[in-house]
Amino acid sequence: MTPLLSPQQIALWQQLTADARHIIITCHRGPDGDAIGSTTALASWIRRHNPAAEVHIIAPNIFPDFLKWIPGAADILIYDKHEAEVRALVEAADLVIMCDHGELSRMWTLGDVVRDHVCPRIMIDHHLNPEPDIAALAISLPNLSSTCEVLLRILLEIRDQTGEPQEEFLTHDEAVSLYTGMMTDTGAFTYASSRPEIFELISILLRCGIDKDKIYRNVFFTYSPNRLKFQGYMLYVKLDVWKKAHASIMTLTNAERRRFGILNGDTEGLVNLPLQILGMKLSIFLREDTEHPCIRVSLRSVDDFPCNEMAAEFFGGGGHKNAAGGEIWGTMDEAVALIKKAVQKYMPFLKD
Numbered sequence: 107m108t109p110l111l112s113p114q115q116i117a118l119w120q121q122l123t124a125d126a127r128h129i130i131i132t133c134h135r136g137p138d139g140d141a142i143g144s145t146t147a148l149a150s151w152i153r154r155h156n157p158a159a160e161v162h163i164i165a166p167n168i169f170p171d172f173l174k175w176i177p178g179a180a181d182i183l184i185y186d187k188h189e190a191e192v193r194a195l196v197e198a199a200d201l202v203i204m205c206d207h208g209e210l211s212r213m214w215t216l217g218d219v220v221r222d223h224v225c226p227r228i229m230i231d232h233h234l235n236p237e238p239d240i241a242a243l244a245i246s247l248p249n250l251s252s253t254c255e256v257l258l259r260i261l262l263e264i265r266d267q268t269g270e271p272q273e274e275f276l277t278h279d280e281a282v283s284l285y286t287g288m289m290t291d292t293g294a295f296t297y298a299s300s301r302p303e304i305f306e307l308i309s310i311l312l313r314c315g316i317d318k319d320k321i322y323r324n325v326f327f328t329y330s331p332n333r334l335k336f337q338g339y340m341l342y343v344k345l346d347v348w349k350k351a352h353a354s355i356m357t358l359t360n361a362e363r364r365r366f367g368i369l370n371g372d373t374e375g376l377v378n379l380p381l382q383i384l385g386m387k388l389s390i391f392l393r394e395d396t397e398h399p400c401i402r403v404s405l406r407s408v409d410d411f412p413c414n415e416m417a418a419e420f421f422g423g424g425g426h427k428n429a430a431g432g433e434i435w436g437t438m439d440e441a442v443a444l445i446k447k448a449v450q451k452y453m454p455f456l457k458d
């Protein structure tokens with residue numbers, strides 16, 4: 107595998123992670139498997155390599171129940187729930203490590219708290235267009251599947267550099283966390299996962315003793331009866347297929363959430379389902395935000411349709427080519443109207 111880090115970057119990593127005594131590890135708002143997997147694996151790795159350091163993982167807001175089993179996830183502090191405590195921890199930090207986000211604004215108000223506190227930062231990420239000049243060490247690799255893949259490769263390079271024994275460079279739990287993030291960010295290795303290195307990395311994780319089939323079930327087979335029925339409702343009643351555009355749209359209101367008893371995380375993965383339709387190129391999912399008067403947009407595509415460009419141009423967001431998101435400040439009707447405009451503009455990518 108081609109090295110990701112230069113010798114100078116490895117030295118800087120070693121220096122920053124060894125010298126710090128109060129380390130904060132952050133992730134983006136709406137944490138997903140990659141965010142929770144990378145932060146928990148990294149926190150554990152740093153605690154083993156720098157036992158003098160106090161390490162805290164901070165998430166801007168809550169994460170879905172189907173990620174709570176991840177080793178170390180129970181210790182994650184939620185800024186929304188413990189604002190004062192988190193603020194004090196950030197202000198005491200002598201190192202902040204941003205995982206799975208390349209912009210401070212992806213943490214919303216927590217991003218301002220971190221921005222205002224002067225201390226070295228490390229960025230470990232795989233999103234396009236990282237914010238410049240916010241990290242002493244910025245490791246941003248948009249071609250890799252996940253932040254967990256970036257992190258695993260960093261830890262392997264450090265192992266090779268320091269001559270750490272093969273079997274000690276990762277614990278079983280760290281391997282579980284890293285596999286979870288790689289798996290969730292690739293739809294269980296069904297997209298963004300055709301590079302052979304990914305499978306070399308998986309084999310390394312398997313040698314750490316992970317049970318990949320159990321991890322799959324822990325994440326994906328966790329539906330409540332309500333959730334499965336809700337999914338049926340969304341597909342049967344709410345899915346609108348725009349045949350000529352090879353696109354589809356589903357919308358979800360907060361009233362519908364209440365009707366089906368939908369919990370945080372219950373909508374996860376729904377946006378991927380319409381891509382199972384033959385010829386479908388773009389799936390759009392609009393949902394009323396539960397906390398703010400805006401509509402969250404999720405886009406998923408196959409092949410060359412640039413979801414990230416559409417999200418940036420129309421919905422103030424971004425992401426990856428085949429998976430992106432953003433938001434629309436307005437009513438659901440206004441959001442649908444804007445989506446139609448966006449689809450028109452991108453029609454050259456969609457029609458036959």
Ligand code: 5GP
Pocket residue numbers: 233403404405422423424425426429430431432433
């Ligand atoms: P989701 O549809 O699951 O919310 O988001 C899919 C992907 O789009 C995420 O992995 C993330 O990279 C990106 N994304 C979602 N929302 C935003 C946003 O508001 N801004 C940016 N820059 N990226 C987003």
Ligand code: MN
Pocket residue numbers: 140141206232252253291
């Ligand atoms: Mn990610």
